[in-house]
Amino acid sequence: MMPVLLWTDLLVFLLIACGIGAGAYVSRREYLLASWRRVGESRAGMASLTLLLAFVAVGLLDSLHYRPRLEAANGQPAGGYGSEVRSALDALLLPLKTRTEKTYSAPLATHLYAKETVELADGSQARVFPRLKHGGAHLEDAEAEWSRDVVLRILRGLALAVLAGPTFAALAVLAAARRWGMNWQAAWRRIRRGESRFAWDAVLLTLAALLLLVGPAISLAGGYHVFGTDKVGQDVLYLTLKSIRTGLVIGTITTLAMLPFAVALGIAAGYLGGWVDDLIQYLYTTLNSIPGVLLIAASVLMVQVLIDTHPAWFATAAQRADARLLALCLILGVTSWTGLCRLLRAETLKLRELEYVQAAQAFGASAARIMGRHVLPNVMHIVLIAVVMDFSGLVLAEAVLSYIGIGVDPSTISFGTMINTARLELAREPVVWWSLLAAFVFMFVLVLAANLFSDTVRDAFDPRVAGRRSASSAQEPAA
């Protein structure tokens, strides 16, 4: 196989590198660690983080792209690479990806959703629901064996989960026991009773719930289409898993693209003042005064024209779709940096009057050094809060933009494109509801987890909340 590095992959890996770097930076500074410990103590925060990490794992697998080697066929020797770009997730889910049906089929169905005219053995024709090519194909007599088979598979999946669960739990307990310097029985007791500071119990409970859902899903996916199939017979479970990467990329790369602008301009405007401030304020007022959707629409339309009139720029369809995804992220970034920029400017205006900044000025430190060494670290909590708060909004925005027709490329699998193709199916009789519901449920879980986690981070880092917390803890002994 030949590895392919798409632009968004590159940025995803860059983001992870930044994350690791930031982790190393934080771990050496006690005052930052203290805030993160407060995040770790929150049960809701840790439960949602566990869910988010599961989503991120899927998204990362889907970011390792390659072009598979062509197999020898039609007398041509093997060698060369197909134009199709696959990801590690595709390789894992190859059965789901390749086992397509003719058209709609309901979740766990054995028969197609629409009647078809088929020729019977005796030569006559009849309108029947034909059997699926793959879903439940292992059953001889579908009607009689179906319920038994499904129940058996669910039980097998649960058994798998029950076996896998304690492995994770044991790892967590051993890690905690080593850290606390006690034997594992004592550590387990402490976790079970919820006495540990880090919310181990929430992490383990979320993992258990996740395993209990994933186990049966894996075992059922071996023989059925767990979430049914869509109009062209693609497995809906496969589509939803592929959508996760698109959502995550839009939620994170957009922020990554906007951060340098927002931080640099915001701090410069606040610290330097004068004409720099006027210029930057003019810039963001102008951008802000165009309603966001319209600016995005105008920019995306233009990028679309640019991509469509230059087909030679892209070697494969995947690279073209990826360029459009990246462009969407950059456009969303350009239209959404103004809020953060304004916050940073206001905070910098406050900070530059403080004594330590004046002391630095008296020592003769340059403006760039003061902004970088003295102002920036002290506004990082605002940046962090903005980043985590923006994420869920961006994931939701992707679906809306794709519906309007200014989102990702129609060939990119995303929650938006899934909803867009599925919404007309509600008008069918009988209703095709599964692909719509699958997209909405996955999106809901992702956004809910992101919202809960961002609330936890905000509570831990926002000095106003921290002030309230210390005030209330000071009152407690008196009460």
Place this chain on the structure above:
Amino acid sequence: MLAYIVRRLLYAIPILVGVNLLTFTLFFVVNTPDDMARMQLGIKRVTPEAIDKWKAERGYDKPLLFNGAADGGAKLTRTIFFEKSVRLFVLDFGRADDGRDIGHEIKTRMGPSLAIAVPVFVLGLFVTVSFALMLAFFRATYLDFWGVVACVAMMSISSLFYIIGGQYLVSKVWHLVPISGYAGGLDAARFLLLPVIISVVAGIGSSTRWYRTIFLEEIGKDYVRTARAKGLSEQAVLFRHVLRNAMIPILTGVVVVIPLLFMGSLLVESFFGIPGLGSYTIDAINAQDFAVVRSMVFIGSVLYIAGLLLTDLSYTLVDPRVRLQ
């Protein structure tokens, strides 16, 4: 006061010039009119004559900024920049790709957009402020806790789900109101009921939570303690003191969107087939009608700037400490 308004209006001019330059760059410099013509006519098998005809029909066959072939003042006026961008300032929007006058379309479509946006705005504000007050009244109880949980859950649901789900349940399964469409006069109520309710419900989560935070911040202040110390009941404190003072931060977010109500809602209007400006914009985006998109961008920024001005003026009404000069 009048001097202040005039000065603010003068400030708006450079911003509108900036908006205009930005859209001009996006629509004519990043992609030349040739690119757009090729895109509209199909990339392959397009003759130079067809491109020239397409450009001439739409008035894109002139130089971008400076027309050397013309005489005198026409050197500057017979250009794309002057004809397409500068004319927006006198609200001359030109024609859409289908030949209709954009200004006329906007006038006729404003009515339906307002018919849906105004009830959503008023009702939504009333409902969310009431909910937020209720949560603030029962703060630190189970009602408050589960109310916040419900808000977070509701704001995590895609707005598409509210629309698609509501439309399916109410119109298709229960047959209570028509699925989509619009009629003039009082008949419109039948068509507007569902979209208005859905829009209000979709907005409850995030707004309620935001207003609750504002109320709680206000409740912690000294004057509230004084009011309680005077022996006022909790209701009197909440409605007469907290609500009125919390209106100042609430106004910041609310007044600025009032002029934008004219633009309508993209999603709701297109799902319910309401012939307002929102669905006009979506149709233009799907048909890649750049003239319409450009006009909407300009109107949107004019309305936004009007909203900012209104916000500042509204402060003087609710907060006697604010003096504009």
